[in-house]
Amino acid sequence: xxxxSIWMLILLLxxxxxxxxxxxxxxxxxxMTEDTSQFVTITDVIxxxxxxxxxxxxxxxxxxxxxxxxEPTALLTRKAADSLRAVSEDVKAQGYRLKIYDAYRxxxxxxxxxxxxxDIDDVAMKQYFYPDLNKNVxxxxxxxxxxxxxxxxxxxxxxxxxxxxxxELDMGGTFDWFGPxxxxxxxxxxxxxxxxxxxxPAGRSITAEQFAHRMILRRAMLSHGFxxxxxxWWHFTLKDEPFPDTYFTFPVKQLH
Numbered sequence: 432x433x434x435x436s437i438w439m440l441i442l443l444l445x446x447x448x449x450x451x452x453x454x455x456x457x458x459x460x461x462x463m464t465e466d467t468s469q470f471v472t473i474t475d476v477i478x479x480x481x482x483x484x485x486x487x488x489x490x491x492x493x494x495x496x497x498x499x500x501x502e503p504t505a506l507l508t509r510k511a512a513d514s515l516r517a518v519s520e521d522v523k524a525q526g527y528r529l530k531i532y533d534a535y536r537x538x539x540x541x542x543x544x545x546x547x548x549x550d551i552d553d554v555a556m557k558q559y560f561y562p563d564l565n566k567n568v569x570x571x572x573x574x575x576x577x578x579x580x581x582x583x584x585x586x587x588x589x590x591x592x593x594x595x596x597x598x599e600l601d602m603g604g605t606f607d608w609f610g611p612x613x614x615x616x617x618x619x620x621x622x623x624x625x626x627x628x629x630x631x632p633a634g635r636s637i638t639a640e641q642f643a644h645r646m647i648l649r650r651a652m653l654s655h656g657f658x659x660x661x662x663x664w665w666h667f668t669l670k671d672e673p674f675p676d677t678y679f680t681f682p683v684k685q686l687h
Contacts, residue, residue: 499537536581585672603641
């Protein structure tokens with residue numbers, strides 16, 4: 432009886448390990464790792480950057496702290512952080528500082544988003560982030576995806592802080608707003624920087640000044656090696672990212 436119990440315990444341990452491995456590697460074709468050796472804490476590279484890590488708190492589209500965010504800090508690959516430091520120096524010369532909402536995001540955080548999106552009845556934050564959308568379209572319209580560039584470690588969600596007014600620069604829309612108003616080409620041409628005006632299907636618009644503010648950020652980011660996303664004015668990825676095919680699983684916390 433004692434020998435049987437030991438074998439049962441071993442079997443349970445093996446099964447548990449297999450389950451954990453499967454949860455962390457749900458796609459055998461996508462490399463995942465906990466290696467932090469090529470990552471840095473952004474404040475170690477840019478000491479005066481402002482952090483408002485939305486997924487560590489509850490003011491985000493989920494309405495809860497996101498899995499994997501253990502501390503209100505921001506991490507990036509060394510290569511991306513060095514490029515972001517050049518952006519910081521650029522915008523400081525113009526009277527601004529960088530403010531970060533999110534940077535590296537662990538895969539478990541992305542998984543949290545996916546579970547939330549699948550729960551159609553959870554609409555607690557709808558009025559703040561997606562009032563014009565039914566939640567059941569979030570997957571179809573790619574607002575929520577099972578893999579994110581953030582998890583590769585060279586993507587950052589960012590805005591500008593005006594040192595003259597001591598306020599966040601008015602971009603005409605909030606971070607993580609789900610809708611066309613967040614697109615870089617909303618009310619203007621991001622290639623030329625020209626404001627054209629117009630309204631979204633919901634009747635919303637932004638001013639010429641707000642569009643110009645978005646362009647200040649965009650020009651600085653693109654000038655120092657980042658590329659933009661066509662659906663979010665705040666989202667930028669290093670063009671030559673060091674891990675284009677690798678997704679990381681370690682939590683967000685200070686690196687020592």
